[in-house]
Amino acid sequence: MHKPLRSFGRRGVTLVELVVGIAVAGVLALITAGLFKAGLESYDYSYRQGYSIFAACRGFAGNGSKVGLIWSAQEAKAVSALSASSLALLSPSGTAILYTLSGNELRQTNAGVQELQAKPVTAVSFDYYNLDSQERIMVSTAPEAATLVTARLKVVAGYGARAKTYNFMSGARLHNNQ
DSSP, X not given: OOOOOOBTTBOXXXXXXXHHHHHHHHHHHHHHHHHHHHHHHHHHHHHHHHHHHHHHHHHHHEETTEEOHHHHHHHOSEEEEEOSSXXXXXXXXXXXEEEEEETTEEEEEXXXXXXXXXXXXXXXXXXXXXXXXXXXXXXXXXXXXXXXXXXXXXXXXXXXXXXXXXXXXXXXXOOTTO
16 A cells, blocks of 8 residues: 655644744735735836826917917917017917916917926926028017017926926927028
8 A cells, every 4th residue: 555755743833833924925915015015115106107298289380270389389479478488479370378387287378378398397498599691590688579488387296305307498499581
């Protein structure tokens, strides 16, 4: 007849072996939970950064039916007003288009209707330029003479110590004086 194999002559598991097995399983569970948590935090951080970059692109280029800041500037007849944080354009149809920063939102006001253009935008600045008599680009002192406008958006992704600041810049040639 065949005899079953026995480990060192014992038949069962001792209490010490059971406690050691549970302790090893607990340590493995803690390590796995820590890795899972780190993965979730990394995903969340990457998602917020990606969303912020997307928001800046949406502010410049637009989103679907909304025309972005740069597209509006390229199509505008003229720059009617410009400050450090706002840009007023005269559209080809003659309506005023205003881009302003309100809180952390870049807003577009077109024909009296205000719409969210992009968020979270923490700072926006505009500069405008024209060409001198020798066709050199120079900073313009009058918005109605501007032939080029540049926009800078500052977007902060994340919170607290892990926050990262992105600066985006784009420009557009205007139809002023053409």
